[in-house]
Amino acid sequence: MENQEPQRLTRPRKKKKKKRKGTWLLITLVCLLLIAGTGYIFRKQAALLAFDTLMKDSVTETLDQSYEKIDEEVKPEKIQDPFSILLLGTDERKNEPGRSDTIIYSVVRPEDGKILLISIPRDTYTEIAEENKKSKINAAYARGGIKRSVDTVENLVGNNVDFYATINFQGLKDVVDKLGGVHLPITNVIENKQKIHEKLRIEPNKPIYNGEDALSYARYREDSDFNRTMRHRVLIDAVMARALEIKNLTKIPDLIKVAGSNFKTNMNSTFMIDLAKSFYEGSMPTFSNYMLKGKGAMRDSIWYYDPDQEDVEYIHKLIANWHDPNIPADQLMQPDMDTNSNGQ
Numbered sequence: 001m002e003n004q005e006p007q008r009l010t011r012p013r014k015k016k017k018k019k020r021k022g023t024w025l026l027i028t029l030v031c032l033l034l035i036a037g038t039g040y041i042f043r044k045q046a047a048l049l050a051f052d053t054l055m056k057d058s059v060t061e062t063l064d065q066s067y068e069k070i071d072e073e074v075k076p077e078k079i080q081d082p083f084s085i086l087l088l089g090t091d092e093r094k095n096e097p098g099r100s101d102t103i104i105y106s107v108v109r110p111e112d113g114k115i116l117l118i119s120i121p122r123d124t125y126t127e128i129a130e131e132n133k134k135s136k137i138n139a140a141y142a143r144g145g146i147k148r149s150v151d152t153v154e155n156l157v158g159n160n161v162d163f164y165a166t167i168n169f170q171g172l173k174d175v176v177d178k179l180g181g182v183h184l185p186i187t188n189v190i191e192n193k194q195k196i197h198e199k200l201r202i203e204p205n206k207p208i209y210n211g212e213d214a215l216s217y218a219r220y221r222e223d224s225d226f227n228r229t230m231r232h233r234v235l236i237d238a239v240m241a242r243a244l245e246i247k248n249l250t251k252i253p254d255l256i257k258v259a260g261s262n263f264k265t266n267m268n269s270t271f272m273i274d275l276a277k278s279f280y281e282g283s284m285p286t287f288s289n290y291m292l293k294g295k296g297a298m299r300d301s302i303w304y305y306d307p308d309q310e311d312v313e314y315i316h317k318l319i320a321n322w323h324d325p326n327i328p329a330d331q332l333m334q335p336d337m338d339t340n341s342n343g344q
Helices: 029-038 044-064 139-157 169-178 211-219 225-243 246-260 269-281 309-323
Strands: 083-090 100-109 114-119 125-128 133-136 163-168 190-192 200-202 263-265 286-291 294-299 302-307
Touching: 044 246, 044 269, 083 139, 083 169, 100 139, 100 211, 100 309, 114 309, 125 139, 125 302, 139 163, 139 309, 163 169, 169 211, 169 225, 169 246, 200 211, 211 225, 225 286, 302 309
Parallel strands: 083 163, 114 286
Antiparallel strands: 083 100, 100 114, 125 133, 163 263, 190 200, 294 302
């Protein structure tokens, strides 16, 4: 397959920024798992050599199949530059329009080994791009795919999206089953009881949960968006921990194939692998998490999540701060999750 240049989306910047100097995210997760996993057996340099020699070609081929641009390509800046990724976890089923159940705007600072994750509740009431009217933010994906989702999120957060990545929840289910299940901190029955919601039930205190349970854990709807978002993070942590168990290291190539067939991105394989290597050669990235504040509201008998406008402005500043390469790592704004739990 012809090698594509990783592209950044070409919309004009919404805020003027200084020239930029120089993931275990949903997309770089598979690469990081592979490289970090081999590190349990080899020293770092030997692990990287083993990856380049034995696995790089097959990983590259799989990742290339996930490449999908949505705008004209532009040459990327250096791997050290801060950049943003819009991460979407989609729930696409037969005969139904896909919606983005998980929406995370992230800023990656490779040089500092830091990643900012800003969770946007899927029911957030905001203006949908190209429609000039407000609705739930997850409707953007159902009505206009990734491009409309990108435009809508950019309008809300006041900053550009450099890259995007989508992963289908079905892929998450398959990954968990391939791992032989995951450990989840479920101490009470989790069950959807309302008629309008998909029926699901998860029993507590199981030693291991299979892919169907994990998918239900992600889809459970009868509590707050805040708790739902936290469950998604817990699940990703559980998948990572399980994948790095010694007995599962030999399954990593298969995991990459499963995950790779269920995601799309406009980052090419070279960019993703180099990014994963840059983290591995230094130290695993540290994460700062935040969730858009708001409260529930009913409109025409439909429940929405009304974002707090002061918090929207705070997020604008937070993202701009992390996106500025001239701000030292020790001067980055640090969101306090303890004061970010008043959601609904």
